[in-house]
Amino acid sequence: MANCPFCEIINGQAEASVIYEDELVMAIVPLHAPYPESAVVFPKQHIDHFTDLPKSLATHVMNVGFDIGQKIMREYAPGRIGMGVHGYGVAHAHFNVFPQNHPFDVVFRKMAYVKEGEVKFAFKNLPIPSRDAMDAIAERLRKD
Numbered sequence: 067m068a069n070c071p072f073c074e075i076i077n078g079q080a081e082a083s084v085i086y087e088d089e090l091v092m093a094i095v096p097l098h099a100p101y102p103e104s105a106v107v108f109p110k111q112h113i114d115h116f117t118d119l120p121k122s123l124a125t126h127v128m129n130v131g132f133d134i135g136q137k138i139m140r141e142y143a144p145g146r147i148g149m150g151v152h153g154y155g156v157a158h159a160h161f162n163v164f165p166q167n168h169p170f171d172v173v174f175r176k177m178a179y180v181k182e183g184e185v186k187f188a189f190k191n192l193p194i195p196s197r198d199a200m201d202a203i204a205e206r207l208r209k210d
């Protein structure tokens with residue numbers, strides 16, 4: 067797809083530091099990563115939403131990311147490995163794999179607050195829904 071940085075890499079129109087490639091997926095070192103020892107894995111087919119991938123392709127993307135996560139752990143020994151799909155950034159489904167060395171290396175904007183002029187993060191700022199609300203969500207997610 068035009069103007070898609072991942073498609074440009076797949077098509078050889080942009081350079082990348084390739085970690086892994088097969089007929090279905092590619093894994094590279096991302097340009098804009100919080101930590102350089104990160105990876106982003108994406109299918110070679112341009113599909114915007116990760117949840118629109120065929121399940122077998124999504125599983126393959128995540129399996130490649132899992133293997134790279136183990137490699138990051140062996141090579142760089144961070145405290146933890148984070149993995150995730152956040153759905154923003156490049157509009158081409160992708161799976162992020164990154165080292166973590168602090169509980170707040172991955173944060174949600176709802177965790178942020180300002181204290182004494184500094185932005186801080188805490189889980190205490192995340193609302194805890196009622197049991198009824200959580201049961202209603204669980205019931206809705208159990209449906210086919």
Ligand SMILES: [Zn+2]
Nearest residue numbers: 070073112158
């Ligand atoms: Zn694309």
